[in-house]
Amino acid sequence: MTNANVKFKYIGKHRRAVEHRRFVVGEGNFAADIHLRGMLHVAIVASPYAHARIKSIDAIAALNIPGVHAVVTGKDLFTDTDPILPGVDAPQVKRYPMAVDIARYAGEWVVAVVADTRALAEDAAEFIDIDYEVLDHIVDPELAALTNSPLVHEAHGSNIIFNRKFTWGEVDQHFSECDHEISYRARWSRNSTVPIETFAVACSWNDAAQMMDVWASIQMPKFPDQLAKALRLDGNAVRVHFDVDVGGSYGVKRGLKHSILVAYLARKLNRPVRFVEDRLENMRGGDMQGPDRIFDVSMGFNSDGIIRSMRMRALDDIGAYSGRAPLQLGKPVGAIIGPYRIQSVEYEAIAVMTNKTPQEAVRGFGQAPTNYAIETGVDQIARFLNIDRIELRNKNLIGKDEFPYLIPSGTSYDSGDYETVLKKALNAAPYSELMIERDRLRNSGMLAGIGVSTCLEPSGGNSSFEPLFNPKNTTTTWMDSCLIRIDLSGSITALMGTSSAGQAHETLVSTVVGEVLDRQPDDIRVLHADSLNALPSNSPVGSRMAIMLGGAAAGAAKKLRNKLLKIASHNLGVEADSLEYAEGNFTSKFDPTKKITWAELVEIAHRKFHELPSDLEPGLQEKFVWEVPTGGLLPTEDGRVQMYPCHSFEAHVILASIDPDTGKVTIHQYICGHDCGVMISPDVVHGMTYGGIAHGLGAALLEKYSFSDEGQLLSGTFMDYLLPSSHEVPPITIVDHCTPSPLTEFGQKGSGEAGYLGSPAAIASAVNDALAPRGISINTLPMTPDAIWTALHEQVNELRSI
Amino acid sequence: MSKVAIQMTVNGTLYEKEVEPRMTLVDFIRDELGLTGTHVGCEHGVCGACSILLNDEPIRSCCIFAVQADGMKVTTVEGLAPSRGQLSKIQDAFCEKHALQCGFCTPGMLIACHDLIQRQPHPSQDEVREAISGNLCRCTGYQQIVDAVMHATACEDTTHD
Numbered sequence: 001m002t003n004a005n006v007k008f009k010y011i012g013k014h015r016r017a018v019e020h021r022r023f024v025v026g027e028g029n030f031a032a033d034i035h036l037r038g039m040l041h042v043a044i045v046a047s048p049y050a051h052a053r054i055k056s057i058d059a060i061a062a063l064n065i066p067g068v069h070a071v072v073t074g075k076d077l078f079t080d081t082d083p084i085l086p087g088v089d090a091p092q093v094k095r096y097p098m099a100v101d102i103a104r105y106a107g108e109w110v111v112a113v114v115a116d117t118r119a120l121a122e123d124a125a126e127f128i129d130i131d132y133e134v135l136d137h138i139v140d141p142e143l144a145a146l147t148n149s150p151l152v153h154e155a156h157g158s159n160i161i162f163n164r165k166f167t168w169g170e171v172d173q174h175f176s177e178c179d180h181e182i183s184y185r186a187r188w189s190r191n192s193t194v195p196i197e198t199f200a201v202a203c204s205w206n207d208a209a210q211m212m213d214v215w216a217s218i219q220m221p222k223f224p225d226q227l228a229k230a231l232r233l234d235g236n237a238v239r240v241h242f243d244v245d246v247g248g249s250y251g252v253k254r255g256l257k258h259s260i261l262v263a264y265l266a267r268k269l270n271r272p273v274r275f276v277e278d279r280l281e282n283m284r285g286g287d288m289q290g291p292d293r294i295f296d297v298s299m300g301f302n303s304d305g306i307i308r309s310m311r312m313r314a315l316d317d318i319g320a321y322s323g324r325a326p327l328q329l330g331k332p333v334g335a336i337i338g339p340y341r342i343q344s345v346e347y348e349a350i351a352v353m354t355n356k357t358p359q360e361a362v363r364g365f366g367q368a369p370t371n372y373a374i375e376t377g378v379d380q381i382a383r384f385l386n387i388d389r390i391e392l393r394n395k396n397l398i399g400k401d402e403f404p405y406l407i408p409s410g411t412s413y414d415s416g417d418y419e420t421v422l423k424k425a426l427n428a429a430p431y432s433e434l435m436i437e438r439d440r441l442r443n444s445g446m447l448a449g450i451g452v453s454t455c456l457e458p459s460g461g462n463s464s465f466e467p468l469f470n471p472k473n474t475t476t477t478w479m480d481s482c483l484i485r486i487d488l489s490g491s492i493t494a495l496m497g498t499s500s501a502g503q504a505h506e507t508l509v510s511t512v513v514g515e516v517l518d519r520q521p522d523d524i525r526v527l528h529a530d531s532l533n534a535l536p537s538n539s540p541v542g543s544r545m546a547i548m549l550g551g552a553a554a555g556a557a558k559k560l561r562n563k564l565l566k567i568a569s570h571n572l573g574v575e576a577d578s579l580e581y582a583e584g585n586f587t588s589k590f591d592p593t594k595k596i597t598w599a600e601l602v603e604i605a606h607r608k609f610h611e612l613p614s615d616l617e618p619g620l621q622e623k624f625v626w627e628v629p630t631g632g633l634l635p636t637e638d639g640r641v642q643m644y645p646c647h648s649f650e651a652h653v654i655l656a657s658i659d660p661d662t663g664k665v666t667i668h669q670y671i672c673g674h675d676c677g678v679m680i681s682p683d684v685v686h687g688m689t690y691g692g693i694a695h696g697l698g699a700a701l702l703e704k705y706s707f708s709d710e711g712q713l714l715s716g717t718f719m720d721y722l723l724p725s726s727h728e729v730p731p732i733t734i735v736d737h738c739t740p741s742p743l744t745e746f747g748q749k750g751s752g753e754a755g756y757l758g759s760p761a762a763i764a765s766a767v768n769d770a771l772a773p774r775g776i777s778i779n780t781l782p783m784t785p786d787a788i789w790t791a792l793h794e795q796v797n798e799l800r801s802i
Numbered sequence: 803m804s805k806v807a808i809q810m811t812v813n814g815t816l817y818e819k820e821v822e823p824r825m826t827l828v829d830f831i832r833d834e835l836g837l838t839g840t841h842v843g844c845e846h847g848v849c850g851a852c853s854i855l856l857n858d859e860p861i862r863s864c865c866i867f868a869v870q871a872d873g874m875k876v877t878t879v880e881g882l883a884p885s886r887g888q889l890s891k892i893q894d895a896f897c898e899k900h901a902l903q904c905g906f907c908t909p910g911m912l913i914a915c916h917d918l919i920q921r922q923p924h925p926s927q928d929e930v931r932e933a934i935s936g937n938l939c940r941c942t943g944y945q946q947i948v949d950a951v952m953h954a955t956a957c958e959d960t961t962h963d
Contacts, residue, residue: 016897023905024893024912026839026879033838119824195940196843196851197906247841247906248940279844502904502941683900683946690943691903718848718938726931726944755943 010515011680011746017507018522019245019500028245031200031217036272039202040069042262043121044275045111045128046285047103050355050711051137051150054101054130057111061127067116068124069269072261074098074110081264082230084256086322088162088351089470092155095321095358097257097264102135104152104320105355106712107284109257114265114273137355139711141294141317144354152320152353161318162326162351162469166333166639168408169344174309178300182384186376187780188369188760190292190317191703193362193695194723195501197247198277199255199286203266212263214240219249219501221463221478221538223256224531230260231267238263240531246501250363250695251541252288253501254323283716289705290362291328292317295373301381305392307340312373313348316366318359325359326351328366330465331542334411334643335367335456338374339418340396345408349469355711363695364457364753365542368760371455375761376779379452379768389452389765390426394419397454400739410640412630413456413647414749416675417739422454422651424735425673434655434669441668442773447658451766454651455758457676458644459750460743461542462628465643468635476632479625480548481535484513484556486620488606490584490599492517492524494556496549497537499528503752504684505545509553511680512746516557518583519598536625543750546680547646547741548626554745555624563616567604568596570613629743646741646749648676650689652762658770663789665701665767667730672758675737677749685751686734692755694729699756700763701782702728808872812837813881821868828852830868831878839879839909843938850937853910854878860917879909882916892916895954896947903941911937915951924955 022028047054059071074096083094094100098109111128115121136150143149144159152159175181201216212233216223218240228238246253258275266273277286293316300309314332318325329349336345378396382389398405400417407413434450441448466473483495494509506526514521529535538544561581568586569576572594579586584598604611605620612618628645635641651673657666672689679685702722706714715721740747760781767783776791805820812835819834826845831837831854840863843851847865854863855877882890892915895901902908911934918925918933925933930951934944 017900019905020897020900020902021889023902023908024879024889024896025883026837026909028839028905030838030841030906032842033832035833035836119822193940195904195906196849196938197841197904198843245905248904250940276842279846502902504903684903687900687903687942687946690945691939691941692943694943695940717846718844719846723849723938723940725935725938726948727935729943729945731927731948732943732945 008515009518010511010521012678012682014683015507015511015521015681017504017684018510019504019506029243030197030245030247031202031215032276034202034215034274036202036204039272039274040114040116040269041118041121042265042273042275043113043118043125044109044281044285045125045130047099047106047108047110049103049132049134050106050139051135052103052132053135054099054103054110055133056131058129062113062124065124067120068113070114070265071128072112072265074100077261077264081260082232084230084323087324087327087470088322089472090156090161090322093153093161093322097261105357107357108320109285112261112265114269137711139354139356139707139709141315141352141354144352145315145350152355159353160350161322161353162349165346165348167346168640171309171311171344171346174344175300178308179303180384181298181300182377182380183298184377184380185779186295186297186373188291188293188372189781190289190705191699192288192290193250193252195248195250195252198279198282199253199258200276201255201259201262202272202274203263204272205267205270207270210237212238212267214238214259214263215244216240216255216259217244217246217253218255218499219246219253219539219541220256221541226256227259227263231263236532238531242497242499242528242530242534244499246499249501251361251365254360257287280716283721284357284713287358288360289319289357290359291366291369292359293369297373297377299377299381303385305381305385305387305395307342307381307396309344310342311346315350315352317354317356318351319354319356321358323358324361327465327469328361330469331365331643332367332370333409333465333468333641335458335647336409337407338371339398339454339456339649341398343408356707357713361541363756367458368696368757371757372761372764372781375453375455375765379765393422393454410636411643414645414741414743415739416647416649417737418454418649421649421673421675421737424737425651425653425671428671428733428735429653429669431653437655437668441657447660447770449656449766449769451654451656451762451769452652453758453761453765455761457543457648457650457750457753457757459543459648460547460628460645461544462631462644464635464641468639468641474634476634478538478628478631480537480552481623481625482509482549482552482556483535483623484560486560486602488602490602492519494524494526494553495529496526497529497534498539500540503540503545504681505540505549507681507684508546508550512550512553513557516554517561518581535623540752542644543752545752546748547744547750548628550680550748551745552624552626555626556622559622559624560620563620563622564601566613566616567601571604571611572596645743648749648751648754650674650754650758652758654762654766656763656766656770658767658788660792663785663792665783670730670732671735672732672755673735673737674754675739676751676754677741678738678747680746680748685754688751689734689754690732692753693732693759694724695756696759697729697763698724699781700760701784704782806869808869810871810874810876812876813878823867823869825868826864827866827868827871828863831863837878837880841906841909850910850914851907853913853937855913855917860913879912882912891954892919892951895950899946899950899953901942901947901950907937907939911939911947918951919955925951927952
């Protein structure tokens, strides 16, 4: 399918994203911009306790305030809606938009107040009197996993919602054959991608039509279906408008509970209703915090540095309710050995519930923490054997001629050239100068270190983790689709089936359609359908859209071109294979006077049925629904599965220093070698990679949802949950490499999670290299100034006490 | 709650409105004037998404009440373009250099960059990073924003702005 030497006309070229123009003039259409006549607004009263029984709610005073339209509680929703399903088989872990009888985390919604304005709704919320009985709570995930711990969901009988140990290959034998074994703990603390736009949703119910219209800042597969089910409405009674611009998501915009609540209110009151989270609601009760993992890992390896086997136990604190969170332990199964030739793996995945804000999908869907855990081990082996980290990686990286490469857990890696990408990154630094600069910094009194990571980005987002983690779920397709129409003026319009959150999908589709139809991409309009007009689609998750939406758009465009060819052949009286296509016109290869133009073809298709071949429908409209390449299979009994089809690769090389007096880390150089196959829109790919690195920097150095022992969120504002600014994120050099995927239309792979999947590991690697001369190693993220300073001073105190 | 009469010139148009004293300037701009280009990100003065120019000075419009801006001049992202259908040089450079992805921080970011260029027509990269350090962006890692400002300020083309 793919030929690396294919020359593209529009793919891979610099092109202004078509979305940008509306944003730079302030004409984006975000959910909070939706104003409907008579619209009402919602304020939330949240539980102040981590675990409490709701004994009574007195809303009379609030309801007496003029302009207040309703006060609803979890019990109201319990009566009139169905619960949100957990991703795994745990039917007793029921989740409603608001607490029913028991609040299970501080910040959980207890009461919703609806009023003419948000300010008035907040005023009224102050008058609501709730009587709680405080219950025993649990915030430590390791304690929560013990049998004598307070239960978050008593009906479930345990705080463990998922636990499975996979063994792929001869793990015991390989360990016994190894010269050495190291064991370590790596801690990925709870953080999130925290979009600057909070979640917002507006709903309008048309009682005559029995139709719910929804405008939401959503990025969620199967959202319309789940919303309709929870509301007990038919699927065709819920219309989600995907032309809403989403102000950043990176996985987390899964406001199903928000949308159920607001849709319920709109129907109940027969008025449009809108809810826009404020920042504290978003941080504490928005249910968008990310993985929170304790990794206990052992690696077996030989004296020459060859890593043979790995045992990994990942305990993930998913918080008080289960959505997609446990499945985030499943996706890494498809890249569980990273880019290395590790022959066998034991992987135990444990998802534990605690009285904390629920975890939701975050960029990488669990892969960034797993990559960090693997890379921590690789660096530790290098240190143990006193082998250079680059040399150790080169010994273990899968070679470019070994693809397709079947890993122990059953996934086949499509293509790659890891050694070359790493080498390119090292040359760009260049590595020799990084070492000189590191030593210069060390000599000047700073702690300085070089960081390296080599990591995979599985892409093409399939949902194979669903049947892997839930045998009752037999999903084997995660299609995406595109519909393209050429109207009777000859203009092209393409329809995609989901919303976008900055990934420039309109640019992607128009570039691809322009390439296939050889028409100017800037003249092609791309629309986001509403859910009732959309073809079967999932959503922009799992680094899938360049592959899946790009593939679907190309498929539909090829069908249209084929139809145009038939019309041309019929009207010119020339065999189809004797015709050449350029810029919309067909010409005979042998007689240039035999030519038919785009305008003529369009005219025939739309107006001249008598000139159409007899087997063609009039008009010009084609759809294409594409199954994920390599998809369609269920896991084997021992849990082997083809997870995602394509595998992008990134090699990070950085130089960082630590101020020994403050513990503050400064990154002096940042190079990222990146291979995501053929780039359709290089500016978009680079932008996502820069942004992903910034997210990773936050996870590595700054960002953490901290909870007190009482289960109170301590970092609910941007004054204490620190996001990287332009001061913290350094200038970044990206070095491109292209190993086309053999599985995709143009050789493209995914890049939506690029940068983020390798930067935390690389930054941690640099910090630990900087600390190495002091004999210190930190295996917990984020490595805040406080954490580093404490580690340095604990060590000083230890030395003093000797 | 009783209302207070205020007047404000926003993007060159004089508005006279009655508002609750507790209404923030950003809510006034968005909800009363319908200028939804200015965004609300954190409502505690950190993220910068709500940045506007108040009497030509960049401020957080979430941390000031509309009544405090009575009689003043406001410029929002909608007021940056020289005329309808045209882009200012910095708006154009943001498009050219892919200095945005989701577009949510962009209005505030443009205000910060516009203000920088008014003060310093040819900033260094460090000066750009300093100028935008009060505006958080989660998509771009800031690199292409810096590139865009350098592009806008290096280019001598006068067809825009």
